[in-house]
Amino acid sequence: MDKLKNMASSMGGGSSNTGGSSSTGNNAGKEDYVDKGLDALEKKTGYSQSRETNEKMTDGARDLYEKQTGSKVSDKISN
Numbered sequence: 001m002d003k004l005k006n007m008a009s010s011m012g013g014g015s016s017n018t019g020g021s022s023s024t025g026n027n028a029g030k031e032d033y034v035d036k037g038l039d040a041l042e043k044k045t046g047y048s049q050s051r052e053t054n055e056k057m058t059d060g061a062r063d064l065y066e067k068q069t070g071s072k073v074s075d076k077i078s079n
Contacts, residue, residue, distance in 0.1 A: 032058075032077060033078070034058045034077060034078045035055065038054050038057070
């Protein structure tokens, strides 16, 4: 896993990605409460991932929640 992180950071996939990504759709640059919570958790634990990876993880978790419960997550919480 560390090898993959090193490869990604050497290719420019580090945490300095501030411009967003086209893969995050129209929400690029927006940070909802779930994203902020994940960022705070990473900061507290000292573990860091790229912004794109975090966005994919939170989007996947939101989609899974919506699929399991059948109800939408509020835009205030997760966009």
